[in-house]
Amino acid sequence: MSEQTWIDALAADELPTDDVLGVAIDGHDIALYTVGGEVFATDNVCTHGHARLCDGFLDGHEIECPLHQGRFDVRDGKPTCEPASEPLRSYPVKVEGSRVLVRIG
Numbered sequence: 245m246s247e248q249t250w251i252d253a254l255a256a257d258e259l260p261t262d263d264v265l266g267v268a269i270d271g272h273d274i275a276l277y278t279v280g281g282e283v284f285a286t287d288n289v290c291t292h293g294h295a296r297l298c299d300g301f302l303d304g305h306e307i308e309c310p311l312h313q314g315r316f317d318v319r320d321g322k323p324t325c326e327p328a329s330e331p332l333r334s335y336p337v338k339v340e341g342s343r344v345l346v347r348i349g
């Protein structure tokens with residue numbers, strides 16, 4: 245598979261509204277976020293410890309980790325609040341028709 249392949253993740257109507265959802269995409273644990281009608285994707289596991297961000301709290305463009313309340317910007321994965329200090333990997337997302345596609349490279 246090409247490094248630039250778009251992978252069909254789920255139906256667009258399965259996305260929550262202004263919330264986060266954890267999905268398995270091609271063997272990757274991915275968090276999908278919807279914010280004001282836009283969709284973003286990052287790794288779902290926090291870079292600080294083993295916590296799944298889909299169990300956290302989405303506040304605007306920030307996801308708060310459920311374990312130690314570190315925060316990341318869902319648009320680019322950058323940490324915005326300690327103890328998170330390492331960025332999350334983020335992925336391009338697009339909605340085509342009724343499907344959500346994520347590019348895992």
Ligand code: FES
Nearest residue numbers: 290293309312314
């Ligand atoms: S495990 Fe996420 S902030 Fe510590």
